[in-house]
Amino acid sequence: MIFNFISGNCTPESAALADLAVGERGILYDFSLSHDVAEYLMNLGFVPGLEVTVANSGPGGDPRIYRVDGTEVALRKELSKLITVLPVAVAAY
Amino acid sequence: MTPISELTPQEAATAQAYRTVAVVGPPNSGKTTLFNRLTGLRQKVGNFPGVTVEHHTGVLKMNGGREVALIDLPGVYSLTPKSEDEKVTVDVLNGDMDGIPRPDAIILVLDSTNLNRHLMLAARVIALGLPTLVLLNMADELHNQGGHIDVLSMARQLGTPVALVSAVSGQGLGAVQNFMSSAARAPEPLELPVVQDARLCREWAVRVGAKAHYHRPATPLWTRRLDSVFLHRIWGPVIFGVVVIGVFQTIFSVGQPLSNGLQFLLDRSAVWMSVVLPHGVVQSLLVNGVWKGTGAVLVFLPQILLLFLVIGILEDSGYLSRAAVIADKTMARVGLNGKSFIPLLSAYACAVPAIMATRTIENKRDRTATILIAPFMTCSARLPVYTMIIAAFIPNHPLLGVFFGTRAAAMLGLYVLGFLMAVFTAKLLKSSVLKSKDAQFVMEMPPYRWPTMSSLLLRLLDRCKAFVYRAGTVILGISILLWVLTNFPMHNGQPPAIQDSVVAMVGKTIEPAIRPLGFDWKIGVGLLTSIAAREVIISTLGTLYGVDPQSHSMDLQTVLRHELSPAGAIALLVFFAFAMQCMSTIAVVRRETNGWKWPILQFAYMTAVAYVSAFIAFRIVNLFWT
Known part of the structure; x- marks a missing residue:
């Protein structure tokens, strides 16, 4: 596992992707994932700095579909809780 | 668009004649539609040697009559050889794949409505240095939804020819002909990112897009x-349920009548053949051996094609995701994930394409587990066996109105039985060897x-060919073999009484092993021949009882009631629900798991489960049904 604990990862505003509510947006910031998985997600559109929106989900709210970089990708909660996002306003600043 | 005729003689002389061109693109870029559009029916499916990835090759006819081989490579997001699909793509493009010549050029298909992401693959493909044509597909969607792109600027930046096309309508595809007859030149991009770094590739993609x-x-x-x-x-799961039930309903309500119609035609033609052909050994071989044997299997073609059609529509429309x-x-x-659902649903049609469909599951262990449980799903080859035995033994009483009677309940029960065993086996595997x-x-x-x-039609044609091929080889062979075994040794040119034939000797040898399940040697022969394919037991029993003078005038259901006890019939149903009687499935599991280990284990496991369950069923029914 590669843990990218860059300073600022623990800013009060950062949140796990899994914790966003349906319809909420965030800016992708960091992955606490192995290099291979992170690379795979990036090729699918989960590139840090891009905006991600929470869309529909399967029954019971898991897995959820995320709108990112012009596409929609379904992820399970166990994965999306390892992805850190920043609030849209902060990242824009 | 510049057809060959517009080239100057010098240009035409220097034009490099491409022989092999690879088609590359991310999933959902419309790559396959484009490939189908370019090659039409001139394509064939095969496996790359040594790996389990399937590929299509096709022939593109040029305006001048020259032919170019197109290879459709698996859809990939990047060229880092991590998944099997990506490794195959990289190997083919580098010329490291045995039996496949290194492509002279690449056609890269990207979705023009999502270039920021799809251009990431372009960086990686262009970096290979092969002459490349970049096709920005789905031009119609781009325009209809208010998108825009400057193709010339894109071409300048990538250093390759670029065309805006629509694979669905055929718009802009003249560019392919043009590219094939142009001089081969390696791409000369203005700048390329470090292709291993997804983030840099993405930034580059946005820059290129912005400039264009x-x-x-x-x-x-x-x-x-x-x-x-x-x-x-709420509606999501409800619609999901309706769709799944609808798939089965279509097969029964539409497919069954079609199969019955085909059966009628086959029966009629068999009668006609026995009238036309002179009486004798040849007539018997052709009518009873060849025609009835293969016909018994061909009648399922409508149901199988229908299921593939329905699943094809669901898949192409995007609903299956x-x-x-x-x-x-x-x-x-x-212990599995949602990606296993699609193969398992298709396994209700046939385990063979279902097992091939497991390729979309990246996790190797999940994939193996899905392959191992898929044959428990009630495939269409079990249907005729179930139908025949249920019709012979279970009287039809209405349970819930006229549409749901005891026979339908028995059929449903067998579906549930297979499903439960699949669930049990999956749990077993995922909590032990395949955790x-x-x-x-x-x-x-x-x-x-x-x-x-x-x-859709190309897909059906593919399946149709595969099925008819199987009927024409394996099943034809077994039908003839069985006919020979039942008609020899001959005495004075006359076939022997069935009890004295070779087939009876074989059947009686294994009879002690299947006695405990309530089966006699004739059923035993049926179990042996149905290892080739489940439905073969019907034609086998048809042949065995047909040549037996005591039963040849009765229909198969009546004979079965005479020959088999009710407990034996239930045991036979249970046996068929669990046993892996299908050579095609065994072959495809071997191919997909790259070895004999899994298919042998699977065959042994399923046969053991079938035997033990049939034995238990026989005992229980004997207690209550006397």
Whole structure:
């Protein structure tokens, strides 16, 4: 596992992707994932700095579909809780 | 567009004659539609040597009559050889794949409505240095939804020819002909990112797009609207249930009459053949051996094609990906994920394409587990066996109105039985030998699209060929072999009494082993021949009882009632629900798992489960049904 604990990862505003509510947006910031998985997600559109929106989900709210970089990708909660996002306003600043 | 005729003689002389061109693109870029459009019926399917990845090769006819081989490579997001699909793509492009010549050039297909992401693959492909044509597909969607791109600027930056095309309508595809007859030149991009770094590739893609005034079109609203219905908290699962039931309903209500019609034609032609052909050994071989044997299998063709058609429509429209999301939670309970749902649903048609469809599951252990449980799903080859035995032994009493009687309940029970055994086996595998640490489910949702007639038809044609080929080889061979075994040794040119034939000797040898299940030697022969394919037991019993003077005037159901006890019949149903009697499945498992280990284990396991369950069923029914 590669843990990218860059300073600022623990800013009060950062949140796990899994914790966003349906319809909420965030800016992708960091992955606490192995290099291979992170690379795979990036090729699918989960590139840090891009905006991600929470869309529909399967029954019971898991897995959820995320709108990112012009596409929609379904992820399970166990994965999306390892992805850190920043609030849209902060990242824009 | 510049057809060959417009080239100057000098240009035509220097034009490099491409022989092999690879088609590369990310999933959902419309690559396969384009490939079908370019090659039509001039394509064939094969496996890359040594690996389990399937590929299509096709022939593109040039304006001048020259032919170019096109290789359709698996859809990939990047060229880092991590998954098997990507490794194959990289190997083929580098010329490291045995039996496949290194491509002279590449056609790269990208979705023009999502270039920021799809251009990431372009960086990696261009870096290979092969002459490349970049096709920006789905031009019609780009324009209709208010998108824009400057193709010339894009071509300048990438250093390759670029064309805006629509594989569905054929718009702009003249560029392919033009590219094939142009001089081969390696790409000369203005700049390339470090291709291993996804982040840098993405930044480069945005820069290239911005310089080419790329304006991404709005996501079509109706995809979101449809999703808000299909993935609705309550309606989503309801629609999911309706779709699954609808798939089965279609096969029974539409497929069954078609099969019956085909059966009628086959029976009539058999009668006609026995009238036309002179009486004797040849007539018997052709009518009873060849025609009736293969015919018994061919009658399922309508049902199988129908199922593939329905699943094809669901897949091409984009619904199956949503179904996978809905099913994921449930699949997680047995240790699998939503991606296993699609293969398992197709396994109700036939385990062979289902096992091939497991390729979309990245996790190797999940994939193996799915392959191992798929044959427990009630495939269409079991249907005729179930139908025959149920019709012979279970009287039809209405249970819930006229539409749901005891026979329908028995049939449903067998479906449930297979499903439960699949669930049990999955749990068993996923908690022991195939336990995986991080179960992941990452799946891109393609936008909803109308399925195109041509791609559906090509798919059906593929399946039809495979099925008829099987009927014409394996099943024909077994039918003839069985006919020979039942008609020899001959005495004075007359076939022997069935009890004295070779086949009876074989059957009686294994009889002690199957006695405990309530089967006699004739059923035993049926079990042996049906290892080739389940439905073969019907033609086998038809032949065995047909040549027996005591039963040849009765229909198969009446004979069965005479020959088999009710307990034996139930045991036979249970045996068929669990046993892996299908050579095609064994062959495809060997191919997909790259060795004999899994198919042998699977065959042994399923046969053992079938034997023990049939034995238990026989004992229980004997207690209550006297």
